Amino acid sequence: MPADLPDIVAEAPSDPPESALAQQFRRFRRNRLAMAGVLVLTLIVLACFLGPYAFPFTGADADFDAIGQGIDLFSAHPFGTDDFGRDLLVRVLEGGRVSLTIGFLGALTAGVIGVLYGAIAGYAGGRTDAWMMRAVEVLYGFPYVILVILLSLLLGGGNLALFAAIVFTLWLTPAVIVRAQAQALSRREFVEAARAGGMTGAQIVVTHIVPNTLSVAIVYGSLLVPEVILAESFLSFLGIGIKEPQASWGNLIQIGTSAMTTDLRLLLLPATLLATVLFCLNFIADGLRDAFDPNDR
Amino acid sequence: MTPPLLQARGLHVGYPIPGGLLGRPHLLPVVQDITFTLQAGQVLGIVGESGCGKSTLGRALLGLIPASAGQVLWQGQDLATMNAAALRRGRAAVQIIFQDPVAALDPRMTVARSVSRPLATFEPGLSRAAQHDRAVQALRLVGLAPEFAARYPHELSGGQAQRVGIARAIIGGPGVIVCDEPVSALDVSIQAQVVNLLMDLRDRLGLALVFISHNLAVVRQISSDVMVMCLGRAVETAPAPAFYAAPRHPYSRALMSAVPEPDPVTERARLGTSLPGEMPSILHPPPGCVFATRCPRAQPLCHDMRPHLTADGPRPVACHFPEPS
Amino acid sequence: MRLIPMTDSLLSVRDLSVRFTLPQGTGMGVGVAVDGISFGVAPGEVLGIVGESGSGKSQILFALMGLLASNGRATGQALFDGQDLLALSAPALDRVRGVTLSMIFQDPMTSLNPYQRVGDQLAEGLRAHQGLSRGAARDAAVAMLDRVRIPDAATRARHYPHQFSGGMRQRVMIAMALLVRPKLLLADEPTTALDVTVQAQVIDLMAELAAESGAATIFVTHDLGVVARLCDRVIVLYGGRIMEEAPATTLFAAPRHPYAQGLLAATPRMATPPGARMTTIPGTPRSGAGGTAGCPFAPRCAAVHDRCRDETPSLRVSGPGSRVACHLVEGAP
Numbered sequence: 001m002p003a004d005l006p007d008i009v010a011e012a013p014s015d016p017p018e019s020a021l022a023q024q025f026r027r028f029r030r031n032r033l034a035m036a037g038v039l040v041l042t043l044i045v046l047a048c049f050l051g052p053y054a055f056p057f058t059g060a061d062a063d064f065d066a067i068g069q070g071i072d073l074f075s076a077h078p079f080g081t082d083d084f085g086r087d088l089l090v091r092v093l094e095g096g097r098v099s100l101t102i103g104f105l106g107a108l109t110a111g112v113i114g115v116l117y118g119a120i121a122g123y124a125g126g127r128t129d130a131w132m133m134r135a136v137e138v139l140y141g142f143p144y145v146i147l148v149i150l151l152s153l154l155l156g157g158g159n160l161a162l163f164a165a166i167v168f169t170l171w172l173t174p175a176v177i178v179r180a181q182a183q184a185l186s187r188r189e190f191v192e193a194a195r196a197g198g199m200t201g202a203q204i205v206v207t208h209i210v211p212n213t214l215s216v217a218i219v220y221g222s223l224l225v226p227e228v229i230l231a232e233s234f235l236s237f238l239g240i241g242i243k244e245p246q247a248s249w250g251n252l253i254q255i256g257t258s259a260m261t262t263d264l265r266l267l268l269l270p271a272t273l274l275a276t277v278l279f280c281l282n283f284i285a286d287g288l289r290d291a292f293d294p295n296d297r
Numbered sequence: 298m299t300p301p302l303l304q305a306r307g308l309h310v311g312y313p314i315p316g317g318l319l320g321r322p323h324l325l326p327v328v329q330d331i332t333f334t335l336q337a338g339q340v341l342g343i344v345g346e347s348g349c350g351k352s353t354l355g356r357a358l359l360g361l362i363p364a365s366a367g368q369v370l371w372q373g374q375d376l377a378t379m380n381a382a383a384l385r386r387g388r389a390a391v392q393i394i395f396q397d398p399v400a401a402l403d404p405r406m407t408v409a410r411s412v413s414r415p416l417a418t419f420e421p422g423l424s425r426a427a428q429h430d431r432a433v434q435a436l437r438l439v440g441l442a443p444e445f446a447a448r449y450p451h452e453l454s455g456g457q458a459q460r461v462g463i464a465r466a467i468i469g470g471p472g473v474i475v476c477d478e479p480v481s482a483l484d485v486s487i488q489a490q491v492v493n494l495l496m497d498l499r500d501r502l503g504l505a506l507v508f509i510s511h512n513l514a515v516v517r518q519i520s521s522d523v524m525v526m527c528l529g530r531a532v533e534t535a536p537a538p539a540f541y542a543a544p545r546h547p548y549s550r551a552l553m554s555a556v557p558e559p560d561p562v563t564e565r566a567r568l569g570t571s572l573p574g575e576m577p578s579i580l581h582p583p584p585g586c587v588f589a590t591r592c593p594r595a596q597p598l599c600h601d602m603r604p605h606l607t608a609d610g611p612r613p614v615a616c617h618f619p620e621p622s
Numbered sequence: 623m624r625l626i627p628m629t630d631s632l633l634s635v636r637d638l639s640v641r642f643t644l645p646q647g648t649g650m651g652v653g654v655a656v657d658g659i660s661f662g663v664a665p666g667e668v669l670g671i672v673g674e675s676g677s678g679k680s681q682i683l684f685a686l687m688g689l690l691a692s693n694g695r696a697t698g699q700a701l702f703d704g705q706d707l708l709a710l711s712a713p714a715l716d717r718v719r720g721v722t723l724s725m726i727f728q729d730p731m732t733s734l735n736p737y738q739r740v741g742d743q744l745a746e747g748l749r750a751h752q753g754l755s756r757g758a759a760r761d762a763a764v765a766m767l768d769r770v771r772i773p774d775a776a777t778r779a780r781h782y783p784h785q786f787s788g789g790m791r792q793r794v795m796i797a798m799a800l801l802v803r804p805k806l807l808l809a810d811e812p813t814t815a816l817d818v819t820v821q822a823q824v825i826d827l828m829a830e831l832a833a834e835s836g837a838a839t840i841f842v843t844h845d846l847g848v849v850a851r852l853c854d855r856v857i858v859l860y861g862g863r864i865m866e867e868a869p870a871t872t873l874f875a876a877p878r879h880p881y882a883q884g885l886l887a888a889t890p891r892m893a894t895p896p897g898a899r900m901t902t903i904p905g906t907p908r909s910g911a912g913g914t915a916g917c918p919f920a921p922r923c924a925a926v927h928d929r930c931r932d933e934t935p936s937l938r939v940s941g942p943g944s945r946v947a948c949h950l951v952e953g954a955p
Contacts, residue, residue, distance in 0.1 A: 017407070017447045017452060019407075019449050020405065020449065189396075190401050190411075192361060192395070192401075193401050193402075193465070195361055196361060196388060196392060197414060199385075199418060200385065207414075211403075212404065212405055346817035346819060346820075455675075456906060484907050485846070485889055486902060487906070488888070489888040489890070489900035489902040489903075490904075493900055496899060512890070514889075514890035517892065518890050518897070518898075519896075538896070553892070556847065556892075557848045557851050558847050558850065558891045558892060558893075559847050559874055559891060560850055561851075561874050564850040564851035565851065567822075568826060568829050570822075572819050575789060
């Protein structure tokens, strides 16, 4: 191949090449509030998943010698026990495992479904898009709790059904958001270039559309996690979610609320942890939104 | 006799307009009745202002927009007769570069990936490493050092990004490249670099080019033939030297005198000679000649009856009262 | 070094610099868009400022109008009508902007308020600054629309911007800018986004109105052809510094600075033989001044010497009304 064409005189900036994503994450790391949120959240996650191993008992073990014990940080039960003698701290941490797992997994699942659905609808356009979005609008119209109860019953009750039901209602918003982004992207020249390069629609959606909706998806995905946790908590609070004896923050809060007048401890610990996690997630989501702001590109 | 690399025959392209609540969608004609032939080494300059349909024509030539009537032929084969898979593979032969060079690159992909991606379709079976090597080769051909391979689009200047776009277009060994206003968004000193590059590649790789632009002066540098478009139709086609020596259509003349030249003496003399009025909208095309409302030579006949592209000799022109050739 | 007497200038800019503080983490602390330029504008003249992207040409206008982005700072002096524009307080600047100093922008799509009728937008300025009554302002607005050759001006005044084409919107902008009878009009690439024939119309209009109103104009553009058609004097900007300044006829006939020569040679024109390779300037236009010593054009200059890289050339008189900043051009010290 002949090689007598001149090289460009000026090279690109001598800094190492940096993808836009790397730049955005660098911006995120500079946001102190968001990073604090990440830190605290990580600590809570570690505590919930590893903490219970530090105790010789589980949250199901009833210690009949210490029923209704109050907060005594130096005793075997630092935050006391409930009416059955079960250690509160361990129950809250175990409940955290359930709530956080459902939260993150649920958000991930709803996010993936939503992103794919929205990307396909946005790229396809025309009648396909119209029908796909009609379906979304119909689902939006269902009363949320009734839908969850129906689905839960349809899928035979139990935790998996609950999980599926929550995800089923929550993928709608990411789908709508990503679809709008996908529509805008589909009009950009690099998508035309991809078509001119012989790529099929499916290849374009996967290679070009979805990665470029990532920033939007991540920002709204981080808001999905608190939504899922809250949804689970709310349903468990209503009694249709996680059932006793398994702990989740939702049913712990439910128990704590009914005992609020007599024993505030039962409410305080799970509620505080839930609120803290929600704060952290919101700060993180804010930080992500600022970091990924398209105007700053 | 090898068939021409690219041919348009009576090409019409329309945009579907929704027909309201109960009405049927109808077709808004954006490109009407375009015919031309392109051989290797030829450069067809398509000139016109916004709304003339030149960009739509460019995309129709690539099959990115379907024709509503007429044919587009790649090496003698009608696009409409090709099945989807054959069309996708056939795209290696006819490529495109865009007006906004940075927007034409996926912001999430490195330069090497953007340039080599078409090879996955055109030459399946190439390893990733081989694809990367081909990309570096293509970058070299457009004058970019191998260090550019790992860069991202937002790190490139306009001129560099356009070179990347050209590298991507040539990597599959095309015969024709449609250039849609390739230098309009670039600085003057860079425009010249890119135009020179296109001319080099035309000679080195035996390419044919369709050079779409609103700038008659740039078109003149590179084109062997010129087609002037107005409101979707070709109003004049001619070999470039003849065209620039003596344009026949009043719109061609108006375009030429409107392009400002860096020469104060001629330019000051042109002050005050601009054509009044604006082009009619494509939504409400006039019954007669599309240029009649602005033409200094318009007669009543021009407003009533649309002139067709006369086929007399080598200088077809769509005008009732053209300049003699 | 004072070179051209600016005592009778309408606008006298001295040592104007525009700096931007860039966000942390991008590796650059301060970006210099304009690096210590000085020039003057006489009453009634049309001055063209030519440059490519990154030359800082638009930032000059934004600095004069007080429209710099929040992370931008302008230093230096800009004496206009007896006041230093760069030192004015916000209320004082408001009494100048839209009154004696007007600006038109590049993008006609976004320069007008989409939610307000065009006639009202025109009348707004008159009522605010000249205290005209509603009726009188409306009449003046319609008259101005007519003057800029918008057909059916009275009807069109009641239309919204989206009902106008790009060329017409730009005329509306010109109408708005000239309605207040400014002494100086700043134009930031007003024809760049327009079709060629529409651009010709707008240029003709601006020449006509400028002559009629006696307003001076600073016309920023990258297009040498437009400059040739419209401008009396030209400043060539590169890397935030003035490379050459001359009357238009002198600059186009005999440019002295290598960059001006290169730019002229690279501009395609009907006279160059077709098929030949175009003359280019190698490399990429410099974005802003690096703050380093040396001529900003040195990396791309074909005639570069070592001195050019170490020592920033100063602007020296090179002929009647002409100045050049180049070590290789002889000039009066």
